[in-house]
Structure formats: C-alpha cells, structure tokens
Amino acid sequence: MEEQDSWIAHFCAMPGHEYFCEVSDDFIEDDFNLTGLNQMVPNYKQALEMILDVEASSDEEDDPEDDEYDSRQYYSGRRYRNRANVNIEAIHANAQLLYGLIHQRFITSRNGIQVMYYKYAHNHFGHCPRVNCGFARTIPCGFSDVPGVDTVKLFCPSCLDIYVPPNNRFLRIDGAFFGSTFPSLFLMSYPELDVSGPHPGATGTKGVQKKVKEKTEGSSRVINGVVEANFAPGLGKGNIYDMKIYGFKVSEKAKSGPRMKWLRDRPEDMKELDEVENFSNQDSRYVVDVSNNAREENSDVTMQDDEIAGR
Amino acid sequence: MDEYDTTSSSYVVYWRDWFLAARGHEYFCEIDEEYLTDRFNLTGLQSEVTYYNHALDLVTDVFDVDCKDEVREQVDKSARHLYGLVHARYIITSRGLSKMCDKYKRGDFGRCPRVLCHGQTLLPVGLTDVPGQSPVKLFCPKCEDIYTPKSSRHSAIDGAYFGTSFPHILFQVYPQLVPEKTEERFVQKCFGFKVHSHAALSRWQEERKEEMLARLRGCNIRTGFPSDVVAERGDTNSFRSW
Ligand SMILES: [Zn+2]
Ligand SMILES: [Zn+2]
Numbered sequence: 001m002e003e004q005d006s007w008i009a010h011f012c013a014m015p016g017h018e019y020f021c022e023v024s025d026d027f028i029e030d031d032f033n034l035t036g037l038n039q040m041v042p043n044y045k046q047a048l049e050m051i052l053d054v055e056a057s058s059d060e061e062d063d064p065e066d067d068e069y070d071s072r073q074y075y076s077g078r079r080y081r082n083r084a085n086v087n088i089e090a091i092h093a094n095a096q097l098l099y100g101l102i103h104q105r106f107i108t109s110r111n112g113i114q115v116m117y118y119k120y121a122h123n124h125f126g127h128c129p130r131v132n133c134g135f136a137r138t139i140p141c142g143f144s145d146v147p148g149v150d151t152v153k154l155f156c157p158s159c160l161d162i163y164v165p166p167n168n169r170f171l172r173i174d175g176a177f178f179g180s181t182f183p184s185l186f187l188m189s190y191p192e193l194d195v196s197g198p199h200p201g202a203t204g205t206k207g208v209q210k211k212v213k214e215k216t217e218g219s220s221r222v223i224n225g226v227v228e229a230n231f232a233p234g235l236g237k238g239n240i241y242d243m244k245i246y247g248f249k250v251s252e253k254a255k256s257g258p259r260m261k262w263l264r265d266r267p268e269d270m271k272e273l274d275e276v277e278n279f280s281n282q283d284s285r286y287v288v289d290v291s292n293n294a295r296e297e298n299s300d301v302t303m304q305d306d307e308i309a310g311r
Numbered sequence: 312m313d314e315y316d317t318t319s320s321s322y323v324v325y326w327r328d329w330f331l332a333a334r335g336h337e338y339f340c341e342i343d344e345e346y347l348t349d350r351f352n353l354t355g356l357q358s359e360v361t362y363y364n365h366a367l368d369l370v371t372d373v374f375d376v377d378c379k380d381e382v383r384e385q386v387d388k389s390a391r392h393l394y395g396l397v398h399a400r401y402i403i404t405s406r407g408l409s410k411m412c413d414k415y416k417r418g419d420f421g422r423c424p425r426v427l428c429h430g431q432t433l434l435p436v437g438l439t440d441v442p443g444q445s446p447v448k449l450f451c452p453k454c455e456d457i458y459t460p461k462s463s464r465h466s467a468i469d470g471a472y473f474g475t476s477f478p479h480i481l482f483q484v485y486p487q488l489v490p491e492k493t494e495e496r497f498v499q500k501c502f503g504f505k506v507h508s509h510a511a512l513s514r515w516q517e518e519r520k521e522e523m524l525a526r527l528r529g530c531n532i533r534t535g536f537p538s539d540v541v542a543e544r545g546d547t548n549s550f551r552s553w
Contacts, residue, residue: 129424129458131438131448153426155499160509162497163424166461184501184509226508235512241450241457245476245483252526256482259492259535260455262519266512273511 007053011099016169019125019140019152019178021115023099023106028052033109037101040147047094051102097147100177104145107182113189120186127197128156129163132241132264133234134197138163139183142175150175155183157195158234159264191226196233221270228270236266325372330394335464337419338435338447338473340410342394342401347371356396359442366390370397395472396442402473403480411477412485423451424458427495433458434478437470445470450478453490492535494520 005013012020027033028051038044049055106112119125120137127135136158143150152173153162165171187193221228240261243250250257267273331339346352348371357363362382366389368374374386401407414420415434423431433449436457447470448457460466482489496513499506527534 129461131457131459155497160497160499160512162426164426166424180500181502184499184506188501231508232512241455243455243479245479247475250479250483252523253530253532254483255486255533256479256489258455259523260453262516262523263454264456265516265519267515273508273515 007051007095008099011096016167016173019119019170019173020103021107021112021119023102024111025052027106027109027111028102033105034102037098040101041094041098043091043094044098046091047098050091050095051099100147100174103177104142104179104182107178108185113186116182116186117190125154126166128154128158128234129166130156130159130161130234132239133158136195136197136234139186140178141183142178142180145176145179145181147174147176152178156234157183157187157230158197158232160232160235187226191222191230193230195230231270232266235264237268240264326369326374326390327372327394330391335462335468338414338465338468339394339398340402340407340414342397343406344371346401346404346406347397352400353397356393359396360389360393362386362389363393366393370394392442395469398472399437399440399474399477402477405484408481408484411481412488415481415488420449421461423449423453424461425451425454425456427493427497428453429493431490434481435470435473436478437473437475440471440474440476442469442471447473452478452482452488453493489535491537494536494538 008022011017012022028048034048041047107116120139123137125138125140127133128138133156136156138154138156140152141155141162142152151171152165152175154165155162187195241264243258252258327341330336331341347367353367360366362385365374365382365386369386369390370393378386402411411434415432418432420433420435422428423433428451431451431453433451435447436450438445438448438457446466447460447468449460450457498513499509524534524536524538
C-alpha cells in the first residue's frame with residue numbers, strides 16, 4: 001500500500017479543524033493519558049485503532065484479495081475494511097470524539113502546550129475582533145470540559161474576554177476538545193509572552209519573542225502572578241471606546257449613555273489589584289467570623305442560612 | 312469590485328441599485344432621490360470629489376455615457392466616493408435613521424462576536440469623519456465596544472461613509488432600541504479554579520460598575536441593567552457568571 005497521511009494528520013487538515021494540533025503517538029500510546037476515556041467513547045478500542053492507524057485487529061480470516069472495501073470512504077484515498085457488524089461511519093465519529101478528548105488533555109501537557117505555542121505564534125487561532133485589542137492573538141477554549149455542551153470559543157488575553165470564531169466552519173467544533181483550562185495554563189507557561197497587539201509582520205515565534213524582550217525590559221513587575229506588562233494590555237485608559245456625537249462624549253446621564261465602560265477598564269496602577277485582593281481577603285475572613293459567632297449564638301439563623309444555601 | 316457597465320444591455324439598471332447590490336455594500340442603505348438632488352445636502356462635497364458633476368449625474372442616473380473608458384472609470388470611482396460621503400449625512404436624517412434602523416433589526420450589519428452579548432446585532436461606525444483614514448467598524452450597543460467586521464470585503468469600506476456619530480444619534484432618537492445591558496462575565500478557569508489575577512480584576516471592575524450604578528440611581532436614571540428590575544423585587548442574586 002502506498003504511503004498515506006496518518007489519520008491524525010488528515011483530521012487536523014479538515015476544514016474547521018485548524019485549531020487542532022497533532023497529538024503525538026507517544027502521548028496516545030501511554031495508557032495513563034487515556035484514563036477514563038473508554039467510558040466516554042463508544043467503540044473505544046476500534047476508535048483508538050483508527051486514530052493510531054493500526055490495522056484492525058481482526059480475528060477473521062485475512063484474505064487480501066477478497067477484502068471488501070467500504071464504498072463510503074470518509075477520507076479520500078483511505079479505505080477501511082468493511083467488516084460485518086461494524087459501522088465504519090459510527091466508529092469514525094467515535095474516533096473524532098476520542099481524538100478531541102485526547103486533544104483536550106494533550107494541550108495541557110508540557111509537549112502539547114509547546115505545539116500549541118507554535119500554532120499561536122503562527123496566527124493559527126486568529127485575532128481578537130475588538131478594535132482596541134489591536135489584533136491581539138486569541139487562544140481557543142471551551143466553556144466546558146464535557147463534550148456536547150458548547151462549541152469552541154476564542155479567548156483574548158488582551159481584553160480577557162471570549163469571542164465567537166469568525167467563520168461558520170468553527171461553529172461545529174466542540175469546545176470540550178480544547179477545554180476550559182487551556183488558555184490560562186498556556187499563559188502561565190509563557191508568562192513573558194507579549195499578548196498585546198498589533199504584531200505587524202510578526203508571523204513567527206521569532207517576532208513574538210523579540211517583542212516580548214523589548215517590552216518586558218523595565219516593566220517586569222509581577223502582579224498576582226502575572227507580569228504586569230502582559231496583563232490585560234487591551235484594557236484601561238485609552239482603550240475604552242467613547243460614544244461621541246459630533247465629537248462630544250455622550251453623557252452617562254443620557255438614556256442611551258455609556259453603561260459598560262467598567263467592562264473594559266483596569267486600574268492604571270495594577271498594584272491596586274493587589275490591594276483589592278488584600279481587602280477582599282480581610283472581608284471574607286470577617287464574614288466567616290460573623291457566621292461562626294452566629295452559629296454559636298443562634299442556631300436557628302444558621303439553619304435558615306443552610307436552607308437558603310441548599311436551595 | 313465589479314465595474315458598473317454603462318454600455319451593456321443591463322443599462323436600465325439604476326446606478327444606485329447596482330451600487331447597493333454590489334458585494335460588500337450590504338452596510339449601505341438607499342439614499343432617496345430627493346435627498347441626492349437637493350444641492351443643499353451636498354454642500355462642500357465638490358472639493359472632495361473629482362469629476363463631481365459627472366459623478367453626481369451617474370449617481371442620479373442622468374450621466375451621458377458617451378465618454379472615454381478611462382474617464383468613465385474615474386467617474387465611476389468618484390460616484391462611489393460621492394455616494395459614501397452623502398450616505399454619512401443621509402443616515403443621520405430621520406428618513407435615513409429609520410432605514411438604517413430596519414437594517415439593524417434585520418441584522419444586516421452582523422452580530423457581536425463577544426460571546427456574552429449573545430448575538431446582539433451591530434451598527435456600522437467610523438473612527439473618524441475624514442474620508443480615507445480608517446475602514447468601517449461595528450458598534451455593539453450591548454457591550455458598547457467596537458469591532459472589526461469579519462469579512463475583508465467589509466473591512467475595506469471607508470468608515471467616513473458612516474461617520475463617528477451615527478450609532479449614537481440613532482440610539483438618542485430611538486432610546487427604546489437600546490438593548491438591555493449585560494452583567495455576565497467570563498471567568499477564566501484553570502483545572503476548575505478561578506484564575507487569580509483575572510478574578511481580582513473582575514472584582515475591581517465590579518466596583519467601578521457599582522459606583523456608576525450608584526451615580527445613576529442618585530440621579531434617578533434607569534441603569535439599563537436587568538438588576539434594575541431585579542433590585543426592585545429584592546432579589547440580590549442577580550450576578551450570573553460562566
Ligand atoms: Zn481582545
Ligand atoms: Zn457586544
């Protein structure tokens with residue numbers, strides 16, 4: 001048989017699958033990485049064999065001359081044996097689900113993050129549609145880690161918001177195949193990464209790294225575990241849209257006046273966030289104290305609270 | 312863009328119909344004949360448009376087709392520019408506003424890409440009123456932010472053909488069309504836990520929002536948030552998040 005693309009390469013080349021990376025065989029072949037997936041994917045064994053391009057472990061007589069091939073080829077140039085009781089299309093769907101779930105795990109592994117970094121740096125995930133983010137690169141993610149809940153979304157690290165992918169072909173892709181953890185883990189893995197736009201002409205890892213170096217020199221203060229210069233650079237003063245009529249800002253007091261500026265705001269001095277944090281920590285300690293006292297003094301109140309909480 | 316072919320058999324097609332039907336021109340509305348022919352509305356545009364008189368003739372379908380190809384090409388280009396410049400003025404008249412309003416309700420300008428705006432329809436807006444400076448953007452009245460059109464055929468259109476004031480005038484004239492604002496926030500998670508830095512910023516932003524709400528309530532102005540209604544019912548659990 002002639003040399004063909006692997007199932008994985010083919011899957012990643014399909015329209016709408018541009019955000020996926022190729023999971024390494026090593027990762028898939030390590031059973032530990034697949035823990036629990038056999039309970040989530042029907043026809044698990046066959047699906048896994050399909051992904052790994054393993055010849056179906058056949059217990060039937062092998063006669064290559066007589067082999068029947070399924071006429072419904074799901075990939076051009078690729079043929080799978082049409083065995084009795086095996087619905088190839090169903091297994092193919094199962095294989096896609098399994099690959100997606102493996103992908104979700106792979107991209108939060110050390111190797112996977114590196115592979116995704118390459119894709120990020122080469123603009124595979126597109127840019128934030130928000131004007132004031134200046135074409136900051138986005139990162140694919142899902143709301144849920146459970147398949148079938150929602151489709152893939154794009155997280156913008158410059159405005160910390162999520163967007164619908166710009167093309168309809170992405171609206172069929174399950175968000176769980178990227179998962180809810182990936183963007184934050186990605187950013188934590190590259191704390192020096194300049195997440196602001198624009199990147200004119202910077203379409204390679206070189207460009208990104210160069211810019212990061214220039215930018216972080218002198219402003220590498222770390223606030224809440226994030227390098228200050230790389231934390232929500234698309235927000236705050238100068239990055240908030242002003243509604244204007246003939247050059248005059250629409251007043252907040254107008255019925256149609258601005259109400260959402262807070263959404264794109266951030267403190268000028270990010271140290272303020274640490275202070276907010278300290279304050280709210282004190283605040284929550286205070287709340288805990290009060291409720292403990294209440295519990296001691298008046299158990300009825302506590303019960304009421306519990307009832308409310310339980311609803 | 313396709314050239315407007317004044318010599319073909321489809322000559323009966325009006326220039327404006329051709330212009331509005333052209334790919335990428337979905338954001339434009341039809342300017343009334345009366346508006347175009349009232350010279351007062353075109354004040355100051357002579358100096359902006361080369362072959363101004365020919366261009367105006369073409370737009371109003373009284374152009375004499377008998378001229379050289381290069382000239383006709385230039386006139387056509389000028390006509391498109393002229394139409395855009397008049398368009399910016401027309402869409403802030405009451406007739407224009409109502410036409411754009413219909414287009415807005417139909418979603419002709421697309422929907423907000425922000426997930427938590429849940430497909431809010433958009434309005435075109437310019438970043439400047441000076442032509443040739445920057446392409447058209449889209450204003451979302453729910454999150455009050457501006458976005459780049461998805462399609463490159465839209466992002467090539469001059470923003471000055473819509474102007475900086477248009478969406479804001481529209482909502483001032485039709486305040487009932489202002490959509491309910493959203494308090495939903497995206498919460499960044501890592502293995503199920505909130506991301507510390509993002510959560511701290513969100514809390515800070517919530518404080519700014521509460522300050523604004525207090526200012527508005529102090530002046531007895533409707534905030535436009537769903538919690539406005541909720542607060543009257545005494546339900547304090549209005550904060551939803553993902
Ligand atoms: Zn953004
Ligand atoms: Zn929006």
